[in-house]
Amino acid sequence: MAKTGFVFHIHAYSPETIPMERLGEYIADLGALLGEAERVHFVELVPGSTGIAHAIDEEAVHIVSERLAEVRSGIGATAHLRAYESLNKRLREDNADAEYREIGSGAVILQFPGKRQMQPETIGPIDRQCAIEGIVISLGGRDATVPVKLQDESTIYDCNATRELAKQIAPYIFGQALRFYGIGKWFRNEETGWHMKSFKIESFIVLKETDIMNDVQNMRSISATWSSEAV
Numbered sequence: 001m002a003k004t005g006f007v008f009h010i011h012a013y014s015p016e017t018i019p020m021e022r023l024g025e026y027i028a029d030l031g032a033l034l035g036e037a038e039r040v041h042f043v044e045l046v047p048g049s050t051g052i053a054h055a056i057d058e059e060a061v062h063i064v065s066e067r068l069a070e071v072r073s074g075i076g077a078t079a080h081l082r083a084y085e086s087l088n089k090r091l092r093e094d095n096a097d098a099e100y101r102e103i104g105s106g107a108v109i110l111q112f113p114g115k116r117q118m119q120p121e122t123i124g125p126i127d128r129q130c131a132i133e134g135i136v137i138s139l140g141g142r143d144a145t146v147p148v149k150l151q152d153e154s155t156i157y158d159c160n161a162t163r164e165l166a167k168q169i170a171p172y173i174f175g176q177a178l179r180f181y182g183i184g185k186w187f188r189n190e191e192t193g194w195h196m197k198s199f200k201i202e203s204f205i206v207l208k209e210t211d212i213m214n215d216v217q218n219m220r221s222i223s224a225t226w227s228s229e230a231v
Contacts, residue, residue, distance in 0.1 A: 003055035005103035007046055012096030015045040025090060027052060032083035035067060036060045053103065068100070068110050088114050124187035125197065132157050132199060133179040133207060136172055148201065150180065161201040169204065177207040 008030050010018075027042070030052060034040050039057035046053045056064055070076035071084050091098055091114025098112040134152030141147045146166035148159040159180060161169060172178055182202040188194045 002058040003041070004058060004061050005043065005053060005055050006100065006109075007054070007103055008052040008098060008100050009046070009048075010050040010052070010091070010094075010096055010098045012091075012094045013050045015047055015050060018045075018050050022090075022094075023050075023052075026087065029083050029086045029090065030054075033068075033071070033080055033087065034064050035080065036064055040064075065109070072110055084110075084112075088112055088117060091115060092117065122187055122189045125185045126187075127183050128186055129182075130184045130196075131179055131181045132159075132184070132196075133177055135174065135177050136169060137174065139166060139170055139173055150178070150199075157196070157199055159199040159201050165201055165204075169201075172206065178204050179207055180204045 008026070010026065012018075013022075023045075031037065031040065034056070036056070039060040041055045041057075043053040043055055045051065067076060067080060071080050074081070076084075087098070091112055095115050097114035097116055099108050100110040100112070101108045132150060132152065134150045134155070134157065136148060137151045137156070138149035139146065144163060145160045146163055148161050148166065148169060150157040150159055159182075169178070180199065180201045181204065183200045184196040185198045185200075186194055186196050
């Protein structure tokens with residue numbers, strides 16, 4: 001069966017120095033990126049840094065080429081885009097970049113910037129007095145500061161409270177919605193905008209079920225206004 005050769009060339013390590021486990025991680029991500037598991041075959045490690053040489057059955061070359069073109073344009077399937085980002089992440093960790101090219105022609109099909117990829121700037125942490133609300137879904141710990149998890153629809157907040165406050169909160173676990181007042185620790189980056197990483201509970205009130213929807217809408221409006229002002 002006719003095959004076409006390709007190589008994923010990592011500008012780091014060498015076949016003699018790359019850890020076997022790390023090599024396996026690169027190969028697994030590369031396989032997830034290419035797809036066509038039954039028609040992509042490992043051949044050898046090529047010296048000159050580390051090149052993962054492999055062959056693709058002729059009838060699958062066009063499919064793989066189209067898939068890589070979609071990834072290059074940022075419109076590929078989620079699984080393939082995720083594999084591409086995973087490879088770039090590993091390359092950044094290894095202070096390297098890479099390229100995917102055809103062995104015969106030497107044509108570069110896809111670039112992996114790795115260490116050259118700009119990372120979004122993070123602002124924070126910024127402590128801000130604010131309020132959150134939802135249902136307590138977890139509470140407990142051995143330290144003086146007690147972890148508390150609060151759920152508002154699909155959002156889960158990681159909070160903490162003193163032992164005294166935790167005792168007062170405990171009867172409401174999986175029960176009525178609460179509003180916590182306290183200090184949120186906020187971060188911002190170019191990709192995700194503002195997000196709160198943790199929340200220190202200073203006080204709380206029990207919400208009436210009939211008021212919850214209005215309260216949530218009001219709090220989200222306030223949060224959105226602050227986010228736009230803070231940018």
